[in-house]
Amino acid sequence: MSQSFKVNVNKSFNFDISETDSSHLNSVKLSNNNYHVLHDDSSYKAEIITEDFYKKSFEVKINNNTYNININNELDVLIKEMGFEIGSSKIVNNIKAPMPGLILEINVEIGQEVKENDTLLILEAMKMENVLSSPRAGIIKSVSVEKGDAVDKNQLLIEFEA
Numbered sequence: 001m002s003q004s005f006k007v008n009v010n011k012s013f014n015f016d017i018s019e020t021d022s023s024h025l026n027s028v029k030l031s032n033n034n035y036h037v038l039h040d041d042s043s044y045k046a047e048i049i050t051e052d053f054y055k056k057s058f059e060v061k062i063n064n065n066t067y068n069i070n071i072n073n074e075l076d077v078l079i080k081e082m083g084f085e086i087g088s089s090k091i092v093n094n095i096k097a098p099m100p101g102l103i104l105e106i107n108v109e110i111g112q113e114v115k116e117n118d119t120l121l122i123l124e125a126m127k128m129e130n131v132l133s134s135p136r137a138g139i140i141k142s143v144s145v146e147k148g149d150a151v152d153k154n155q156l157l158i159e160f161e162a
Contacts, residue, residue, distance in 0.1 A: 006077055008070045037062075092135040095158040097151040101125030106147055108158065112140045120158055123151070132157070 005022075007015040026038040033048040049059040049066065056076065058069045072080070105122040108114060118134045138160040145157050 003073060006072045008072075009067050011068070091162075093160045093162055094156055095120060095132060095135075097123060097153055097155045097157055098130070098132075099123075099125045100153050101130070101151060103145050103147055103149045103151060103157075104129060106143060106145070108140050108143065110140055110143060114138060114140065121145075136160070 003019045005017045005019075007017055009015070024039075027046075028036045030036055035046040035048075037044040037046050044062050047061040049061055051058045056071045058071070060067050060069055101123045102125075103121060104124050107119050107121060114120070114134045115137050116134055120132050120134055123130045123132060140158060141161045142159040143157070144155075144159070145151060151157065
């Protein structure tokens, strides 16, 4: 059974493309992101400018025209119809203590911009140091604890700007 894809171009044009359709394209890779494509006796120069495999979105330049393309397979379409989004993640706006403990170190301050996985603070619990890292990129709105504070489970530690 051939797989089919739903392709959206520039959030305006929708196409249904089967695996068989895509196999009829004659393409040659010229360099890292550049291709030469033959289709229906026409020649096209294609360049992939940006790509996000998790969101299945691409920015492609074909013969000097730029297109934003989203590609979804049947499973992606079904998941979206069920109310979920592929590649989307829950936005975390606050960090709470995962367990009771003692704040050993705070590595951020209000207004500071952090990246995903940056160390926010170190919490000692059960004689172990636990590094709490940023779940997302953002700006610190508030820091509700100080070094040396004892905290309870689920106590607010750090809040991000929305």
